[in-house]
Amino acid sequence: MSRPLPSRAALVAAIVRKDLLEFSRDRLWVALTTVALVMFAVVFWLMPDRVDETIRVGVAPASLASVLGQLALEGAEIGLDVVGFESEEALRAAVMGGGEDGPSVQVGLALPDAFVLRVATRQDVVVRVYVGVTVPIEVRGAMTSVARELAFVLSGAAFPVTLEGGDVIVLGEDRAGDQLPLRERVRPLLVFFVLITESLALASLISAEVASRTLSAIVVTPARITDLLTAKGLTGALLAFSQGLLLLLITRSLVGDVPALLVAMLLGSVLVSGIALLTGSSGRDFMGTLFLGVAFLIPLMIPAIALLFPGSASAWVQVLPSYGVLQALVGAASYGRGVVELAPYLVSAAAWAAAVFALGWWALARKVATA
Structure with a gap:
């Protein structure tokens, strides 16, 4: 009597466990992740925590x-x-x-x-x-x-x-007397750096599996390409979200409207996971994958850097995929805004995350099918 085939959820969970085990055995990325978390936490606590407007x-x-x-x-x-x-x-x-x-x-x-x-x-x-x-x-x-x-x-x-x-007429949001200290302004930048680190780790893992034909071997089993791609996306989102959440806990930044903050973190994790799928399927080796990852992720850091300076961001900055995520992080953590108030930013972030993830899904599926 033949054994029943495992369910799709069980297959996806098995691939996710395999990826997490491989990541834990990769000393390079484990060390880089640890160093990044410690360094970002130290930078956060060294930043001034108040603004003197006098x-x-x-x-x-x-x-x-x-x-x-x-x-x-x-x-x-x-x-x-x-x-x-x-x-x-x-x-x-x-x-x-x-x-x-x-x-x-x-x-x-x-x-x-x-x-x-x-x-x-x-x-x-x-x-x-x-x-x-x-x-x-x-x-x-x-x-x-x-x-x-x-x-x-x-x-x-x-x-x-x-x-x-x-009096003068202020166009835009007047922050006089209510400016964020540098520690608050640098928080989304540090969180996004952590997401980027985990994105590069997943991209490196995918690139290595493409080169070793591990992905092709997986789809020969009862697992389908959709199971493989779902597992890779879940692995990337789980790694990025968990490390970003850990940084928030270390820096005591899980404040403000926590549900909105977690939603923004989740959308950011899906966004960088999609980029990892795209760059991992395109890179031929470690250095090539790293170069492509950095090339994709540097433009996404621009909105985070723009938050360090007062004033409204330029129109071209506001259309970047990471702008909605970063604005939602700041609004939820620093000003206590809820999901309803941050809906425009969250909707924009969700649209970009879905688009980038779909592009990465397509690129990796094509790579596996032609390998």
């Missing part, structure tokens, strides 16, 4: 510091921390890195002793603005405007320009 401004003489401080309170969005100094020499020392007469400041305003009287009588006044070498050029211009505004306030003159609505 500019420390020194004013000499100290008697005028209260006036500038009042201006800062009236326009709290300016973010000025005003410190008074008795002399211009002490102010200069503070701007250069700190002195005995007071703490260090980023910008210094040196006003003449008779500043109030001269401004009130409409006389010309010379104000010296000192800035440190690390102060951005836009902040230097803003401090010049602060000095002029201070003169207007003290003279009692009305400003010749009125802003509509009393």
Whole structure:
């Protein structure tokens, strides 16, 4: 009596177990994965965990510091921390890195002793603005405007320009006062690096099996090509998802809206798994597969790098396959947004993941059929 054939699910599970066993025996990729996880975790914890949006401004003489401080309170969005100094020499020392007469400041305003009287009588006044070498050029211009505004306030003159609505109009999402620290901004980049590492590992495994004709031998058994391809896709997604999740646990980043975060991770894992199928079936050896993998994956890292800088991403960056995944990771982990709020990004990520996975499926199926 012949034994019954195993089910399709059992065949797929057997191939997945074989692939995971082979991966665990590959010392190179096990070492690279371990080193990558440790290195990315160390980089994450070394990043600053807070953003200081306050500019420390020194004013000499100290008697005028209260006036500038009042201006800062009236326009709290300016973010000025005003410190008074008795002399211009002490102010200069503070701007250069700190002195005995007071703490260090980023910008210094040196006003003449008779500043109030001269401004009130409409006389010309010379104000010296000192800035440190690390102060951005836009902040230097803003401090010049602060000095002029201070003169207007003290003279009692009305400003010749009125802003509509009393404030500037911000186009896009205003993050003033709610900026992400560098540690938060670098998180999706590190997670995606882990996914990339596992993608390259799967691509290397597939390339080796193509060269050794292992894949052709598998389809001679009761397993079909669809079983083989399903198992390879599951192996890649499982490796990428598990390692990405492990990094989130190590860095205590499993925060915010966890279901949305896990969905974004899963879509990213499917995306890189599809790329692994594509590059693994195209490469002829280890170096060729590695080169193709890096060539495919470098463009996908651009949206992650763009997240390190404030502002909206360019239109061409937003159409890259990894953009939706990375935006969903940031929205879920850093801002606590749910699946509904992140639906546009998740739908885009799902569409790209399905398209790339289908392309990788087709490429590997063609390779196995013609081998």
